[in-house]
Amino acid sequence: MQILAQLIASGIAVGMIYGVIAFGYQLTFATSKTLNFGQGEALMLGSLVGWTVVAVTGYLIMLPIVLAFGLLQGAVVERLGVRQAIKTKSEAGWIMATIALGIIFKNLAENIWGRDALKFPSPLPEAPLSFMGVNVLPMEVAIVVGALAMMLAVEVFNRRSIYGKAVVATAVDRDAAGLMGINTSLVITFSYALSSMTAAFAGVLVAPVTLTGASMGGVLGLKAFSVAIIGGLSSGMGVVVGGLILGITETLTGYYISTGYKDVPGLVLLLLVLTLKPAGLFGRATIKKV
Amino acid sequence: MLKIENLSAGYGKVQVLHGISLDVAKGSLVTLIGSNGAGKTTTLRALSGMIAPTGGRIMLAGTDIAGMASHDIARLGLAHSPEGRRVFGTLSVADNLLLGSFTRLTGARPRGDVGRDLDRMYALFPRLSERRAQFAGTLSGGEQQMLAMARALMLGPEVLLLDEPSMGLAPKLVEDVFATIALLRQNQVTMLLVEQFAAAALEVADIGYVLENGRITAHGPAAALKTDPAVRAAYLGAAH
Ligand SMILES: Nc1ncnc2c1ncn2[C@@H]1O[C@H](COP(=O)(O)OP(=O)(O)OP(=O)(O)O)[C@@H](O)[C@H]1O
Ligand SMILES: [Mg+2]
Numbered sequence: 001m002q003i004l005a006q007l008i009a010s011g012i013a014v015g016m017i018y019g020v021i022a023f024g025y026q027l028t029f030a031t032s033k034t035l036n037f038g039q040g041e042a043l044m045l046g047s048l049v050g051w052t053v054v055a056v057t058g059y060l061i062m063l064p065i066v067l068a069f070g071l072l073q074g075a076v077v078e079r080l081g082v083r084q085a086i087k088t089k090s091e092a093g094w095i096m097a098t099i100a101l102g103i104i105f106k107n108l109a110e111n112i113w114g115r116d117a118l119k120f121p122s123p124l125p126e127a128p129l130s131f132m133g134v135n136v137l138p139m140e141v142a143i144v145v146g147a148l149a150m151m152l153a154v155e156v157f158n159r160r161s162i163y164g165k166a167v168v169a170t171a172v173d174r175d176a177a178g179l180m181g182i183n184t185s186l187v188i189t190f191s192y193a194l195s196s197m198t199a200a201f202a203g204v205l206v207a208p209v210t211l212t213g214a215s216m217g218g219v220l221g222l223k224a225f226s227v228a229i230i231g232g233l234s235s236g237m238g239v240v241v242g243g244l245i246l247g248i249t250e251t252l253t254g255y256y257i258s259t260g261y262k263d264v265p266g267l268v269l270l271l272l273v274l275t276l277k278p279a280g281l282f283g284r285a286t287i288k289k290v
Numbered sequence: 291m292l293k294i295e296n297l298s299a300g301y302g303k304v305q306v307l308h309g310i311s312l313d314v315a316k317g318s319l320v321t322l323i324g325s326n327g328a329g330k331t332t333t334l335r336a337l338s339g340m341i342a343p344t345g346g347r348i349m350l351a352g353t354d355i356a357g358m359a360s361h362d363i364a365r366l367g368l369a370h371s372p373e374g375r376r377v378f379g380t381l382s383v384a385d386n387l388l389l390g391s392f393t394r395l396t397g398a399r400p401r402g403d404v405g406r407d408l409d410r411m412y413a414l415f416p417r418l419s420e421r422r423a424q425f426a427g428t429l430s431g432g433e434q435q436m437l438a439m440a441r442a443l444m445l446g447p448e449v450l451l452l453d454e455p456s457m458g459l460a461p462k463l464v465e466d467v468f469a470t471i472a473l474l475r476q477n478q479v480t481m482l483l484v485e486q487f488a489a490a491a492l493e494v495a496d497i498g499y500v501l502e503n504g505r506i507t508a509h510g511p512a513a514a515l516k517t518d519p520a521v522r523a524a525y526l527g528a529a530h
Contacts, residue, residue, distance in 0.1 A: 181364035
């Protein structure tokens, strides 16, 4: 029982990271029906930039710098890889372009930071806290709180501010949004910026627990992608639950079966969802009256 | 206010408009009538930048807006209530109206008093007032039509384009829509109205244009068009 609770607790932290990256996939999908397949690399770059900056400024001042870097990096991806494909209505253009940019970012990172994993200093004590016999790292708590806060902040922005409403309007009907005077190309660039920003933030949240390095992005990006499929590309709630399901099944499989099979249940779940409920567990048809 | 010269437009290789010219004077209500597929909606789309014209000029208060992006055209004061209403279904009625005033709230157009204009819209369309917190997608067709018109008015437009505001409405509601248009006309809102109910449109309009296969075939004072034998035969039915 103790062990099970322990495994679930670590699964939750991992799952929240998957969830927040998957949330980033949703952001660009909503406005443009495209995805940044270099999302994992956005996380990796954010984390490595953070690693460099944190040595100079400390963790708290590093955060806004990394967030700003993420915004910029996402905007660059959209301008270079996605905009032209959307304009020409190319179905495959953005897929290839965002994958290619991801590979370029990875190579760039290998040349700047090397290929080895780097230790990211933890801003919080590294001694575990004990809740009724379950050990939790303070940084794991920070991951859960930070990830939820980030998603909540974006939701509040979308619901409350006129610019957020413009983002939602663009997602619902791009042409009609244009008639309102909304620059919808800029909204799409912004959604890419925001999406990379959440990934970069996830990068500096997870790095103190794992390690950081040029190769950290690929697997995380892929797993978050299956979380986005499991949870549904349109449901904010879905990625949290999807992330938790995946994170927890992974740690459970890793312990009770074998770490070698740790990735299997998630993929099986992905295949099941794709077969039985392609819109995702929480996906819903949008309300649209004709 | 709005002066269209020799406008042509289409979809891909299919040309729909073959050089049409049309004038909307400040404060006037102009109606564009024509049968299904004549190119009425295409005309409005070209005006508001939803499609790029292939030729001609569109002068809005002295600026050529032909080929500009739709958000830039909206910022110059052209509002378009499009065919099919196109309200933002997953946003509330109130949010739809706020988005109508996006250019004003973000400094692209003079702000004026957005709150007072919202109140005016709710006074003009009391049904929207009762449903302001409801998702626009859950409104009835008629209510969505009111919302689309009100949303366009929230821009504080120099010119308002209305594409078949009576489409799909019960006769009583059609009357209401035309009454609202007449009221806007009294308030000096410059409008270009596309309508299937030609008789009713010519009743409220100052000037009428007849569009056939992408060409203007007749135009003049609405009262004169109404009695024109050719127009009567084609669009008004013998009974009128
Ligand atoms: N998105 C489109 N792609 C291709 N062709 C189109 C498109 N929209 C309209 N057309 C064509 O352009 C022509 C004019 O259509 P338009 O919608 O402007 O007609 P309309 O006068 O508004 O008709 P209605 O009274 O039925 O609304 C039609 O032949 C139509 O088939
Ligand atoms: Mg039409």
